[in-house]
Amino acid sequence: MTGRIASVAARPASRSQAAPLKVGVAGLGTVGAGVVRLLRSNAELLTRRCGRPVQVTAVSARDRARRRDCDLTGLRWCEDPLALAADADVDVVVELIGGAEGPAKKLIEAAIVAGKSVVTANKALIAHHGMALARAAEAAGVAIAFEAAVAGGIPIVKNLREGLAANRIQGIYGILNGTCNYILTEMRRTKRDFTAVLAEAQRLGYAEADPSFDVDGIDAAHKLAILASVAFGCEIDFAGVHVEGIRHVSALDITFAEELGYRIKLLGLARPTPHGIEQRVHACMVPLSTPIAHVEGVFNAVVTEGDFVGQSMAEGRGAGAGPTASAVVSDLMDLARGRALPMFGLPLADLAKLPAAPIGRRVGAYYVRLMVVDRPGVIADVAGTLRDEQVSMEAMIQRARAPGEPVPVVLTTHETEEAAMRRAVDRIARLDAVTEPPCMIRIETLETGAAG
């Protein structure tokens, strides 16, 4: 029995004789150990549900001496993860090493060449090399399953490829990074600034020592590029994602947002537009009346909009050993049952190659916070600049008075095109009275479609 799609489908009539699906796990860190644990604790349940056992036969990691968060008794240890691809006692390779290049990529390529299906949680690798890997897998007749790569325990790939498959997906957006959501939630709850909350998140293990993948939006962008491909039936275009993080968001902005009836979230948003596929990751102000505004802490949520089903939201834990293992094992169960769908929902030849919509074409409302010297005429200069760029102001708030000193001034706009807004903000930033770079946050109404 191998991991080829056709051959995993063939199974004996009687469960007692059914051959197990033999699994090789590369990487025994947070997720790998979780997968080994889940497969052991729920072994009987999985056998009943799949009609055959799903068994780990061999494992690989860097350091054999390291204590693991799982029982490795009876499992063969491979010093080199590539050995799993060649191993006659492995039907399916589970790649949980991580990283867009290096051993993870080599292992998946070797597994495909050996005719074995692959399960991975590696969003960076799929976002960067998903198309090439899918081509190789399709040619070899094997599957690459990646439910765990997006939103951890939330089965959003399955939702899109199966439950919502009858719909034309008009938009998708979500909280795709639990670290950012935790930081923004704590900043609001405790009124502390980004740096202090990030340091605490690192102490608690919610943020990495190098947090840039998370707080600069890159991790969410990897996931968004994958989701957009599955949702819209197009090739992955990671380079087409406009990416911003949350470092510029201050406690002051979070307080103003609440006052204006919004909450600040790092969202990934994607939708087809007349200018191409819009894919963007950035901090957004979302109305307090929307369900996603109340998804707090490390939780993730994904909202899809289908032409017949309308909007639906799935919420859950986006990371951690248990939720991610749950997603990895659901992919293994599909393979054990002989079920495999095209990686991005369509055969590769049918995936559209769509242009990326430029961020300058985004139409929506904006929040801008300025620090300006409190003196006569400044507000008129700001308003004049907006008028020159034909940006229509909705409201302006100046709370504090401190003649001659910098004070915060907040303005919100009606719908406008981003290119005009940026021109206006650049000109405002150059005014003498403006003492630091303005903070601009897009307002997303989330009423219909994916955005604004």
Ligand SMILES: NC(=O)c1ccc[n+]([C@@H]2O[C@H](COP(=O)([O-])OP(=O)(O)OC[C@H]3O[C@@H](n4cnc5c(N)ncnc54)[C@H](OP(=O)(O)O)[C@@H]3O)[C@@H](O)[C@H]2O)c1
């Ligand atoms: N953590 C999460 O909650 C989460 C959620 C969703 C997706 N993911 C994805 O899941 C994957 C794994 O993440 P993780 O958090 O479990 O990572 P991790 O805790 O850092 O574990 C990585 C594992 O890979 C092993 N490894 C590294 N280099 C290797 C090499 N050259 N050869 C063999 N083994 C090697 C390590 O071995 P040693 O233990 O011996 O050092 C370790 O066991 C990543 O792609 C990540 O993006 C993670």
